[in-house]
Amino acid sequence: MNPETIVFFENRLTPLSEARVGILTHALGFGTGVFEGLRAYWNEQENQLFLMRPREHFERWKRNCGILRIEVPHSADELAELTADLLRRNGFRGDVYIKPLAYKSSQRIGIHTDDQDAFAIVPMPAPAYLDSSKGLHAGVSSWRRIEDNAIPGRGKICGSYVNGVLASDDARRNGFDEAILLTEAGHVAEAASSNIFLVRHGSLITPPASENILEGITRASVMELARNELRVEVIERPVDRSELYVCDEIFFTGTMVEVAPVIRVDHRPVGTGEIGPLTAKLRHLYGQAVRGRLEAWRHWLMPVHIPNEPLGDQAGQ
Ligand SMILES: Cc1ncc(COP(=O)(O)O)c(C=O)c1O
Numbered sequence: 001m002n003p004e005t006i007v008f009f010e011n012r013l014t015p016l017s018e019a020r021v022g023i024l025t026h027a028l029g030f031g032t033g034v035f036e037g038l039r040a041y042w043n044e045q046e047n048q049l050f051l052m053r054p055r056e057h058f059e060r061w062k063r064n065c066g067i068l069r070i071e072v073p074h075s076a077d078e079l080a081e082l083t084a085d086l087l088r089r090n091g092f093r094g095d096v097y098i099k100p101l102a103y104k105s106s107q108r109i110g111i112h113t114d115d116q117d118a119f120a121i122v123p124m125p126a127p128a129y130l131d132s133s134k135g136l137h138a139g140v141s142s143w144r145r146i147e148d149n150a151i152p153g154r155g156k157i158c159g160s161y162v163n164g165v166l167a168s169d170d171a172r173r174n175g176f177d178e179a180i181l182l183t184e185a186g187h188v189a190e191a192a193s194s195n196i197f198l199v200r201h202g203s204l205i206t207p208p209a210s211e212n213i214l215e216g217i218t219r220a221s222v223m224e225l226a227r228n229e230l231r232v233e234v235i236e237r238p239v240d241r242s243e244l245y246v247c248d249e250i251f252f253t254g255t256m257v258e259v260a261p262v263i264r265v266d267h268r269p270v271g272t273g274e275i276g277p278l279t280a281k282l283r284h285l286y287g288q289a290v291r292g293r294l295e296a297w298r299h300w301l302m303p304v305h306i307p308n309e310p311l312g313d314q315a316g317q
Contacts, residue, residue, distance in 0.1 A: 001016060001124060002016070002124075003016050003017035005090060005122070005124060006086060006089045006090050007019050007121065007122045007123070008082060008120060008122075009120040009122075010118060010120075013089070019120060021105070024107040025106075025107060026103075026104035026108055026113060027103035027104050027105065027158060030104075030159065031157065031158045031159020031160070032068055032103060032113060032157075032159065033101055033102065033104070033157070033158035033159075034061065034064045034065045034067070034068055034070055034157055035101045035102075035156055036061040036099070036100040036101075037057075037097065037098070037099055037256065038051065038052060038053070038054060038057040038083075038097075038098050038217075039051075039097055039098070039126060039255055040087055040095065040096040040098065040123075041095055041290045041291045041301075042093060042095050042291075043291050043292050046292065047305070048292070048303050048304070048305055049092060049093075049096065049304035050290070050291065050301035050304070051080065051084060051087075051098075051302040052300060052301060053221070053301075054079075054080035054302050055076050057217060058076035058077075058079040058080055058100070059076045060217065061076075061079075061102070062076060064157070065102050067152055067155045067157070068113075068157065069115075070102045070117045070119075071115075071117050072102050072117075072119050079100070080302055082121065083098055083100075083123070084302065086098075088305065088306075092123070092125065094126070095125070095126035096123050096126055097125070097126045097255075097256070098121060098122070098124075099121070099122045099124075100119065100120070100121045101121075101122070102117060103118060103119070103158070104116065105117060105118035130177060130256070130260065132261060134263075135262065135274070135275050136177040136178055136252070136261065136264075137262075137265075137267075138177060138179065138191065138250070138264070138265050138266075139171045139179060139180070139266055140179075140180050140182065140241060140265070140266055141170060141171060141179040141180065143163065143167040143179070144181060144183065145181040145184075145190065145212045145213075147183075147184055147212060148212055151163075153189075153214055154209065154212075154213070154214055154215050156214065161193075163181070164179075164181075164192035165192075167192045168193070171192070178262075179192045180244070180265070182241060183211055186240075187238045187241075188207055188238075188239040188240070189207060189212050189213055190211075190214065194216070194252035194253055194254030194257045194260065195213060195214070195218070195252065196239075196250065197219075197222070197251050197252075197253065198243060198247040198249065198250050199249035199250075199271075199278050200246075200247045200248060201248075202233070203232065204226050204232055204233065204235065205239060205243075205247075206223070207236070207238060208236040208237065209236075211238060211239075216253055216254060216255075217255065218253040218259075221253075221286065221289070221300065222253050222282055225285045225286060225289065225297075226278075226282060230281060230282070230285075232278065244270075245265065245268050247271070248271040249270060249271055249276030249277075249278055249279045250262040250270045250279075251276075251279045251282070258286060258290075259279065259283040259286045259287075261279045261280070263275060
């Protein structure tokens, strides 16, 4: 991470190296933060950065903050503008990952909360995450996905990510690329930090929101692409563990992993053991859409740079 990166922190622009919180911050002690993760994609031909569905991400963030009664005092559109401004100031010319984080900010040791909230938005060059180009080997975790009545998994609540950390750490140490978590009832929920889709009998199947999943924006985008571009039926229904072993294709979706093919599960090949045709098509379509190369999906994108202005002159400093 470049310490010079300009971030938004405590209502001002500041270098990342100066965006620090105290050791007794409530969110650090108890996990009482809510974060988001969104991306901007660089389009070389157009010399343009496109924020992918920023309104949806910021609306989800604000709603999720409401679960913890954290207030973000801006509209989703204002937050998208603020983010675009940050990207311009940093002069990024490549894919960017942006982490908004709202949190209980008072310095205290008691568990009860007050109304002292803060938020930050940190952009960074998109990190290399999980190389899925040749397909992943996933393992079903012995850790179960957190229940909605314990810590709502749809909330992107900082503390709840211990669940995914335990599962993915275990999976990697056991030789898998990523973990798949089941619900307490034994149904497939999702991967450690992405949603899951299966292909069976030509249809796309994914667990519904009521299976303790994070309601992914990539998941929603892929469902739209499948229905509208490929005329493929998409079914949201509970998924048994053993369906992972008998289906034709599996892939994960998420802002970080995009559309990531899974070619082995628990040491068994998925379908033919190669990247499946529907997965490959959706991966390609998604990759085209997020870079603004599909006219029909440009409404997902917010251009960051102002046309006819040299990129370097937009720093506003
Ligand atoms: C637990 C979990 N599930 C699913 C996702 C995918 O969500 P999205 O597509 O909105 O990035 C994420 C990514 O943030 C996640 O953390």
